[in-house]
Every structure is written in C-alpha cells, then in structure tokens.
Amino acid sequence: DTGVSQDPRHKITKRGQNVTFRCDPISEHNRLYWYRQTLGQGPEFLTYFQNEAQLEKSRLLSDRFSAERPKGSFSTLEIQRTEQGDSAMYLCAIQGSSETQYFGPGTRLLVL
Amino acid sequence: QKEVEQNSGPLSVPEGAIASLNCTYSDRGSQSFFWYRQYSGKSPELIMFIYSNGDKEDGRFTAQLNKASQYVSLLIRDSQPSDSATYLCAVGWGNTGKLIFGQGTTLQVKP
Numbered sequence: 429d430t431g432v433s434q435d436p437r438h439k440i441t442k443r444g445q446n447v448t449f450r451c452d453p454i455s456e457h458n459r460l461y462w463y464r465q466t467l468g469q470g471p472e473f474l475t476y477f478q479n480e481a482q483l484e485k486s487r488l489l490s491d492r493f494s495a496e497r498p499k500g501s502f503s504t505l506e507i508q509r510t511e512q513g514d515s516a517m518y519l520c521a522i523q524g525s526s527e528t529q530y531f532g533p534g535t536r537l538l539v540l
Numbered sequence: 541q542k543e544v545e546q547n548s549g550p551l552s553v554p555e556g557a558i559a560s561l562n563c564t565y566s567d568r569g570s571q572s573f574f575w576y577r578q579y580s581g582k583s584p585e586l587i588m589f590i591y592s593n594g595d596k597e598d599g600r601f602t603a604q605l606n607k608a609s610q611y612v613s614l615l616i617r618d619s620q621p622s623d624s625a626t627y628l629c630a631v632g633w634g635n636t637g638k639l640i641f642g643q644g645t646t647l648q649v650k651p
Contacts, residue, residue, distance in 0.1 A: 430585075459637055461637075461638060461639075463639075468548075468643065468644075469643050469644075470544075470628050470630070470641030470642050470643050470644050471584065471628075471639070471641050472641070473633075473638045473639065473640070476636060476637070476638055483636065484636050484638065517583070519583055519584070521639075523637055526572075526589065526591075527572050527589075527632055527637055528574070528586055528589055529574075529586070529637070529639060530586060531576075531583040531584050531585070531586075532583060533582070533583050534582075534583040
C-alpha cells in the first residue's frame, strides 16, 4: 500500500464524453503528480501540484484536460470531449522523502 | 535522442542468474535516479533510488550510477520467476521533482 488511492479504477466511456478521476493521498503530502501511461511505454508526466498550486503542466495536457487540488489534499483530473487517443492508464503519485514518488493503483481509461 | 533510454527487451534469464538492466539519460545535470518494477496491469512500484556515483545495494538488488557516462543500471541477483516484470528507469528532472521515464525493459525469469 503506497498510501494513495485512485477512483475509479476502470472507466469505459464513449468518445466525446467527459470523465473525471480522483486521487486521494492517505496523509498530507506537499507534492502530487499526475502521469499518463500507454501500452508499452513508461509513464509520461502531465502536471504537478505543490499544495493547492498547480506549478507545471506538460505539453501533453491539452486544453481538454484540467486538474485541481482545491485544498491541497485530494486531486481531480478531468478530460473533456474524450478522444480515443486518451485511452491510457492515468497515474497519481505523491512525493515522499528523498524525492521518491509513490504511485497509486491508477485509473485505466478506455474511450470507445 | 530520448531523454531516458532503455532496451525494451525482453531480457530472458534463467532462475538463479543475475539480471542486468541498463538505462542511459541525456541531461548531465540530473541528480536523482529511480528504478520501478511494474507487473502487468499494475502501477509502478519503487524498488531502488540512487543519487551518488557508485553502487547501492538493497537485498538482491544493486543500483549502479555513473554520472560521467550518464548511465544507470540495476542488477538483480538470484533472479526468481516472481521478478518477471517490466523495469522502468526514471530520472528526476529539474527542480520540480517530476520524473522522466524510459520505456521499460521486460524481464523474463525462466524456471
């Protein structure tokens, strides 16, 4: 158990629909990261939060994507007008000591 | 050139052998290096991290770092079938703490 839960674990949606994922660290962690992983590839950085502030966004994060961390605890990632290319595993990670990162179980998204 | 490169494999070793996994990175300023293990359908699990040149050992795992050559490796001694997984090399990038991952190397340990 890495101390991070993600919900839902699986999501199937139709192209054009909106989806929202949630990441819940069990305890307080200043830094929270979102990554996306497609089949056969390593995770790719999407964005990160220092407390409630979103400090960096990847070029991968088009304007259809938005992330929030309203109280510096849980975080949400929303994808609007989903496309088939959005199908991937979405991973949330918290930063522990020594810059280490621990991943939640991920949300697997399939866009039909 | 990709920022972090790994041979995708598969790397196949017999049970009990040493598995050697390699990774190169492009940013000479990188200071932190990580190895994750990922079983099929699961999320990555941190198994080793290293910041200084040389070797770092933890049980059957040894991470090796050579900053001059921009090279990181992971050795798994006495490989077990349960070690069969994809091993991801990750490099800490800039001062944000974000990780840049290689594409992973698939390891198969045959009984």
